[in-house]
Amino acid sequence: MAEFDTKVKGLVLLAKKWKVMTIFGTRPEAVKMAPLVLELQKHPETIEPVVTVTAQHREMLDQVLETFQIKPDYDLNIMKDRQTLSDVTVRGLRGLDEIMKKAQPDIVLVHGDTTTTFVASLAAFYNQIAVGHVEAGLRTHNKYSPYPEEMNRQLTGVIADIHFAPTEQSAQNLLKEGKRKERIFITGNTAIDALKTTIRQAYSHPVLEKVGSDRMILLTAHRRENLGQPMRNMFRAIKRLTEEHDDIQVVYPVHMNPAVREVADEVLGRDPRIHLIEPLEVMDFHNFAARSFIILTDSGGVQEEAPSLGKPVLVLRDTTERPEGIEAGTLKLAGTSEADIYRLAKELLTDTEAYERMAQASNPYGDGKASHRIVEALYGYLNKEES
Numbered sequence: 001m002a003e004f005d006t007k008v009k010g011l012v013l014l015a016k017k018w019k020v021m022t023i024f025g026t027r028p029e030a031v032k033m034a035p036l037v038l039e040l041q042k043h044p045e046t047i048e049p050v051v052t053v054t055a056q057h058r059e060m061l062d063q064v065l066e067t068f069q070i071k072p073d074y075d076l077n078i079m080k081d082r083q084t085l086s087d088v089t090v091r092g093l094r095g096l097d098e099i100m101k102k103a104q105p106d107i108v109l110v111h112g113d114t115t116t117t118f119v120a121s122l123a124a125f126y127n128q129i130a131v132g133h134v135e136a137g138l139r140t141h142n143k144y145s146p147y148p149e150e151m152n153r154q155l156t157g158v159i160a161d162i163h164f165a166p167t168e169q170s171a172q173n174l175l176k177e178g179k180r181k182e183r184i185f186i187t188g189n190t191a192i193d194a195l196k197t198t199i200r201q202a203y204s205h206p207v208l209e210k211v212g213s214d215r216m217i218l219l220t221a222h223r224r225e226n227l228g229q230p231m232r233n234m235f236r237a238i239k240r241l242t243e244e245h246d247d248i249q250v251v252y253p254v255h256m257n258p259a260v261r262e263v264a265d266e267v268l269g270r271d272p273r274i275h276l277i278e279p280l281e282v283m284d285f286h287n288f289a290a291r292s293f294i295i296l297t298d299s300g301g302v303q304e305e306a307p308s309l310g311k312p313v314l315v316l317r318d319t320t321e322r323p324e325g326i327e328a329g330t331l332k333l334a335g336t337s338e339a340d341i342y343r344l345a346k347e348l349l350t351d352t353e354a355y356e357r358m359a360q361a362s363n364p365y366g367d368g369k370a371s372h373r374i375v376e377a378l379y380g381y382l383n384k385e386e387s
């Protein structure tokens, strides 16, 4: 009798098609979820992928959707000018709750640490839907840095049923918090999956033509906790370096946040060797990064991408949740003081050995097959839950 039951259940399992809803809202989540959405679409007989975007960022999200040709099934379009975190939380939670009631997915997949990540997990919990967390287990253990991301990732970790950790260290962080070992999978970072599809051998862009044979410093800076004086310090250091070296040019795709734009214009505007440009489409950004000399950034994703391109990165923050890159020697924490950023960048511009050490360090963020591993682990989890 028992055997018969199992067989019947087995038949049901074969026929089951899992509704898997990915939810994201910002550019960095989209870049790293796009390869996973494309991977989920490869299994139409067993997976029904549903894509929901909150559009916490509008233009920058749409750029990524277009690059990867992803059409969302649901679009909350919650972005408003000068939105607060509470605005995003309230609008996101209400909208996602309605979508989940209507679509009734078997599992929701969220990414990283944005406010969308947290509210999507909470909405799923309220609807008793399982949550899978992609890029799980990153921690600074400082709840205000990065703000609000560290809190978002910790809260999401509490709600999630299955954790896709990009590295061994992130998996260890989850174990230390008491998450069950059999629910943690080390997959590598999907950022590398995305890079594999965007880098072109032959590539040109009008801004790169202006840079010509000069060495390019690629800059990105936008973190909330860096707004104001820290950002002014970073920009002053960069301005000083450009004044002292006539063979470098700076390319800065300026984030859409008006508070970032004001300081960038004030300190870096009006210098012909500093190019303040609109945010680049992800394909362009990756190809700029591949052609840069060094990268200065407070971004999380860029810290993961640069090592596989062999580019030294100075991290414009006091902490990072990506210690693997520091240990591998490809990233250095430069902080946000003008003197430190100037000193470390100057070293890379003038000391070939120091430069080569960083450029040749190994990439700890994976082999570009993270999405495939996530889908495999997902099948294992869903089938086990069903049986």
Ligand SMILES: CC(=O)N[C@H]1[C@@H](OP(=O)(O)OP(=O)(O)OC[C@H]2O[C@@H](n3ccc(=O)[nH]c3=O)[C@H](O)[C@@H]2O)O[C@H](CO)[C@@H](O)[C@@H]1O
Pocket: 027, 028, 029, 031, 111, 112, 113, 114, 117, 135, 146, 149, 150, 220, 222, 253, 278, 279, 280, 281, 282, 283, 285, 286, 298, 299, 300, 301, 302, 305
């Ligand atoms: C410090 C931190 O906590 N950062 C988090 C933040 O994103 P993060 O700090 O990575 O956010 P960014 O806005 O810097 O986005 C980075 C991504 O945008 C791309 N890019 C950058 C500039 C540009 O002009 N065009 C462009 O396409 C980069 O290639 C990269 O893939 O949310 C992500 C998603 O939850 C998390 O993975 C990160 O951990």
